[in-house]
Amino acid sequence: MTTAIVKAKINGLAVEVPAGTTILDAATKAHVKIPTLCKHPDLEASAGCGICIVRVNGSNKLLRACCTEIEQGMEITTHDSEIVEVRRTVLELILANHPNDCLQCGRNNNCELQRLAADFGIREVPFPHFLPAFGMIRDYSTGTIILDAEKCIKCGRCVDVCQNIQNVWALNFVGRGVKIRIAPAGDIVLGESPCVKCGQCSAHCPTGAITEYDNTRDVWEALYDPDKYCIVQIAPAVRVAVGEAFGFEPGTNLTKKLYSVLRRIGFKTVFDTNFSADLTIMEEATEFVQRFAHGKGALPLITSCCPAWVDFMEKYETDMIDNFSTCKSPQQMMGAMTKTYYAEQQGLPPEKIFMVSIMPCTAKKFEIQRSRDMSSSGVQDTDVVLTTRELSRMIKQSGIDFVNLPDDSPDHIMGDYTGAGTIFAATGGVMEAAIRTAYYFVTGENLADVNIEAVRGLQGVKEGEVDIRGTTVKVAVAHGLANVEYVLDKVRKAKEDGKEPPYHFIEVMACPGGCVGGGGQPYGVTDEIRLKRAEGIYQDDADHEIRCSHDNPMIQKIYADYLGKPGSEKSHHLLHTKYVSRPLYTK
């Protein structure tokens, strides 16, 4: 079926777009920029703010471009004196209810409202400044994101993301009129709600109403403390996104510059989470083969690298606890190995080591204390988590010319990684890496082609089959937590009917696009940017000579030197964890 083409005029320019296109999208195609505030490309238009109004010939009202479909023969004006004046008034009204402490705001220089106010050249607001008094100002309770109801402009993006993209339902609009605010249900703080700390609300908020919990000062203090030995690890997804804060294109791989800048900032040892991703694969593929080929444990096996997903499962999907991989995430494996293996090697007391991890994720801040297993070295395995956004700020504070910095290499042996480790950053990556190694574990050979295209890309649920010497392994990959239900319901249905499970292996990442689209990544993410970041990741994989975790010589060494073999008692003590059912609301 072909879609009908609609012909119309925008500011006198002829445009031809498929029927169903909004005026906003049609204008973008015609290189006309209509200002927006509440509209986000990930989300349905809510027509909340009224900034995007346009004039359509024949209509005596100004229409909202974000939610009005363009029609045949429409003549649209996007800018004239009245339209611009109405937009200005809308902005002035928003600013009249908005704190003007921009200099101390987490979104200073990176705020959509600030940008519009600057573009419109607003110098004074003709309305009296009025901030409704909220009972709870600044909710720090999750330790991962901060909710500041005063800075909210009621666009509803966070609510939409939390409810419809993530299916978490921690946030809603509470109250009405001038007192309406974004909040969890009732007189409670976010830490007492079902919030899984994915941070997608913060990634979509146009202002500073939801920001990451800033830990940069903790890290500076540790770096300047002569009694601390600071070690850092960088997550897969950080390397292809951090550059956006410095003018690089999304997807530019800055791994080696990151090693360099972290060393100059003062970290004594620089490790790469990609190494521990390889380690995770060794353990997880072993676990999978145990369950799949030897019938030891429940199928399907479900991945557990994503802490927001783990939190979600412990709250909403507790019937799946037995299916969860007991493997810790790469961040936690790195922390545990650093404070045991590396500490022993270097003769460092683990309590002296200060382990910092740079993550694309806000939930990782929660993961470091999620259970006692996260202190398997005897002290807390990972001390502080910084998001990509916090790291960019630290680099800017440090006075180091990051853009022109020469490349450097990581420390061995926990800095050496394979292509399998790096693809953890993209949705489907953990699955692909695990299959590469599981195939080897079963057959003793590597896949002829290690590229598993079926699990790549941005489709919300991806299903595929992999042939391991005549045995079919059925896999599913879901990202964006609202997509999980479809996959798990199929598993539940099969179980009820006494049928074989529809999948053997399921990967879930909480954030759309996987970690490249994480809640702690640079602002302004869209599918286009997610794809570019993923492209950078798959290029890094393709550029690696070794693309399977089990072929990583340093992984082989760590098992030979220390861990024994995958699934050993020592592995279980340091690299595995347990799950419990948790209440949605603690109050």
Next chain:
Amino acid sequence: MKEHIDQTIKLSPEILNHVREWKDKPGNLIMILHKVQEEYGYVPREAALKLTELLDIPLAKVYGVLTFYHLFKLKKPGKYPIQVCMGTACYLKGGEDIIRELENLLGIGVNQISEDGLFSIEAVRCIGCCGLAPVMTIGGEVFGKVKREQLAEILARFKE
């Protein structure tokens, strides 16, 4: 989706019947919340949590509705809730003076409960008997053409 919440409340058979009757109809949540409030005088958090399970909806949705409509109460009112009409007629006839005096006598403000748990004060819109302005109700009993001087005596009757 599986909801598992510590359930400490037992809803009455009347409420449960009401839930059954309304469960699949549009607008069910508001009707059911009305019933809960009718019985408890407010919507206890535990009851709201129980409803999320019975109706398979998130608590955030329930609270979105509860906090949108002024009629729903989240705090337990006094044994004898006092409603003072602030509709146009009552307002002009001194409704506000009645509220001020009640606040003085009970030592509480609007939307608060007296220490002994007996009274709570609420300002409401027109209750439909403007001819009796100013009007207030205490525990459902209507008092018309109220004068400030009578209030202490009226309250004393409920304290007995």
